[in-house]
Amino acid sequence: MKKIKIYCAHCNFLLYTYNKDIRGHLIKCYKDMIVEDYTLKDLNCPSCGQEFAREAIYHNRAANKIIQGKVFTKGS
16 A cells, blocks of 8 residues: 555645555545545635545445546655
């Protein structure tokens, strides 16, 4: 498991610290794998207001489906 930081692509605001379990692009964030949440839990960036994800269910788990191009990640 790798801990990554997820940032808003528009204003570089730190949105989440997340435990990513597999390699590859970030498609979704399972809510139970979010370590630290710096948002207001409404899936909009608190700094610039841009929507970066949509709520979804994958494999019977609550998740945030990332909107492509709205975030970028860095390993920590």
